[in-house]
Amino acid sequence: MDPRYCAQDVVRCALCRDAVAPLYCNVCHTHLCKDCVEKHFSDKSKVHNVVPLEQFLSTDFENKREVLRSDLQELEKYIYPKYQESAAIIKTQKTDQLKHSQKLTSELIKQGEALHRAINAIIQKKQAEIDAMNDQHLAAIEKQEDETNKALHDIKQVIQDLKSLLDTSDVGLVSKYRSRIKDFRKLPVKLKISLPNFLPQEINREELLKHIGSLSPLSIKTEVQDYTVPFPRAESSPPARPLLDVPRLITEIPTTGYDGLYNVSCLSEEEIWTSGNNNIMEVYNLKGEVLESVRTKSGYGPQDIAVIQSGGLVYADYHDSSIYLVSGTQIQTGLKLLGKKSKTKTLITLRGWRPHGLCSTASGNLLVIINSDDKIQTKVVRYSGSTEKQTIQWDDQGKPLYSSSGLLNYKYLSENRNLDICVSDYRARALVVVSAAGKLRFRYTGPPSTPRESFYPRGITTDSQANILISDYNNHRIHIIDQNGQFLSFIHNCGLQCPNGLCVDSQDKLFVAEEDTGKVKKLQYYQ
Numbered sequence: 001m002d003p004r005y006c007a008q009d010v011v012r013c014a015l016c017r018d019a020v021a022p023l024y025c026n027v028c029h030t031h032l033c034k035d036c037v038e039k040h041f042s043d044k045s046k047v048h049n050v051v052p053l054e055q056f057l058s059t060d061f062e063n064k065r066e067v068l069r070s071d072l073q074e075l076e077k078y079i080y081p082k083y084q085e086s087a088a089i090i091k092t093q094k095t096d097q098l099k100h101s102q103k104l105t106s107e108l109i110k111q112g113e114a115l116h117r118a119i120n121a122i123i124q125k126k127q128a129e130i131d132a133m134n135d136q137h138l139a140a141i142e143k144q145e146d147e148t149n150k151a152l153h154d155i156k157q158v159i160q161d162l163k164s165l166l167d168t169s170d171v172g173l174v175s176k177y178r179s180r181i182k183d184f185r186k187l188p189v190k191l192k193i194s195l196p197n198f199l200p201q202e203i204n205r206e207e208l209l210k211h212i213g214s215l216s217p218l219s220i221k222t223e224v225q226d227y228t229v230p231f232p233r234a235e236s237s238p239p240a241r242p243l244l245d246v247p248r249l250i251t252e253i254p255t256t257g258y259d260g261l262y263n264v265s266c267l268s269e270e271e272i273w274t275s276g277n278n279n280i281m282e283v284y285n286l287k288g289e290v291l292e293s294v295r296t297k298s299g300y301g302p303q304d305i306a307v308i309q310s311g312g313l314v315y316a317d318y319h320d321s322s323i324y325l326v327s328g329t330q331i332q333t334g335l336k337l338l339g340k341k342s343k344t345k346t347l348i349t350l351r352g353w354r355p356h357g358l359c360s361t362a363s364g365n366l367l368v369i370i371n372s373d374d375k376i377q378t379k380v381v382r383y384s385g386s387t388e389k390q391t392i393q394w395d396d397q398g399k400p401l402y403s404s405s406g407l408l409n410y411k412y413l414s415e416n417r418n419l420d421i422c423v424s425d426y427r428a429r430a431l432v433v434v435s436a437a438g439k440l441r442f443r444y445t446g447p448p449s450t451p452r453e454s455f456y457p458r459g460i461t462t463d464s465q466a467n468i469l470i471s472d473y474n475n476h477r478i479h480i481i482d483q484n485g486q487f488l489s490f491i492h493n494c495g496l497q498c499p500n501g502l503c504v505d506s507q508d509k510l511f512v513a514e515e516d517t518g519k520v521k522k523l524q525y526y527q
Helices: 034-041 053-167 171-175 205-212
Strands: 023-025 030-032 050-052 243-254 261-266 271-276 280-285 290-295 304-307 313-317 322-327 343-349 353-360 366-372 378-384 387-392 411-415 421-425 430-434 440-444 457-462 468-472 477-481 487-491 499-504 509-514 519-526
Touching: 023 034, 023 053, 030 034, 034 050, 050 053, 053 205, 053 387, 243 487, 261 304, 261 509, 261 519, 271 304, 313 353, 322 353, 343 366, 366 411, 411 457, 421 457, 430 457, 430 468, 457 509, 468 499, 477 499, 487 519
Parallel strands: 261 499, 304 353, 353 411, 457 499
Antiparallel strands: 023 030, 023 050, 243 519, 261 271, 271 280, 280 290, 304 313, 313 322, 322 343, 353 366, 366 378, 378 387, 411 421, 421 430, 430 440, 457 468, 468 477, 477 487, 499 509, 509 519
16 A cells, blocks of 8 residues: 555445445445445446545545645745735834824824914903003093092192181281182092903813814724635646747837837737827827827826726826826727827826836736935835835845936836736846735846846836746847746847837737837737
8 A cells, every 4th residue: 555545544344334445436435345346336326436445545645736736826926925915014004004193193283282372362462452451441540540639739738728818817818819619629530440351251172172173083994805816726727838939020010109109008909008208198009090199187208108907098297296097098990189088187196206117917906116306215106096005115134126216217117927026127227026025036137148237127018927028228129037037038139129118918919119210019929
């Protein structure tokens, strides 16, 4: 017996319950001894298939191993990276939560200070009113005091004069006397003053809260993410497709709207979006006919374009730091008026950052590579709609994954079939590939036989085989590498000149945008 099974318990016959069962019926899933096989076959309701137990166990063992391999592949290539991505997002959320809490506290303190300033200003105004009334009141009292004191002095003097006159016999003095009693009969004016009162209002906490402001409620939702495995199970994995020794030019599409053609993105096998050095993005068919034209909102040329799952177009506008969505296009044969059918709306507005390359992911997210306005930092950000979900900027040693801004700062990116994020960094002369969780997998700087300084990566795309294609702009060729960074082949025929933007359609046909000639070439590179 195979040593793999020697440690397991002895299996008994399911019919006689006594003898060792060296046989197994694949139809009835029943263990049998040799003596009971004939009895088992007497049941004519089924077509039995009795095989040696070792054969059944061996087959079952291999089937289970195949399941193990499939599970391992799915866990390693999709589920584990997804959990890594989730862990990275949670880490970012914790940092963002702290920053947001600090922001709320700062805003609350500012509001409190503003309310204190407003209250102090009101109190100071009321105090000024009290001081003014006090001065007015005091002035009136002092005036009355002065008049009364003067009258008292005069009355006292008259009393003394009268006493002196009564004591004298001088007829002349007495004859000169003039009575002032009539003046003094006007008694002192009595001030009637209505003193002001302060009537404090009861503080209404609800009204006070309105002036302070309110906090929106905290909402915490747990979303269960169901997924469809983005790669076939091991048991049905297709064989690797062989590359052509000499890639073939299928067709050549001349574009007339650009002095410099930069970007291309597949709408279908027959239509492509293009953009270049002006403010118009156009859809061409394989005949070179313009099917749709859309102007950018800013009036400047887009930095990059990408077709999303809904068929809409997103484009990055470096000049106004925004990502726009063009939707509602209705492709028809023949030239149409600019923007007649399409609608453009702002999807993302960046603050302190500017977008470079972008791409749509298998999960419907948007990956954008951006650099800071101060031209010091560069990072990749994952967006779900307009919500930031993930930031990728540093390696495990805390060093930048991507070069900072500067001259010739061309950067494009693509998501691979295995969910890796691939960024072509022209300034660093490298292709930087990280996992979905943002962990650095490898840097490609050209095949071993090629010096790094001679690699000029620009446009980038990936295909159904998880191979990565990078346009080598100055060398007029395209590199094909596998998902692990191993060099496979060059595409350096078909008259390529300054290849820039790249995309592949659902049949793995490659579209190449040539910057200087303004042509789009459709190539076949698989057999």
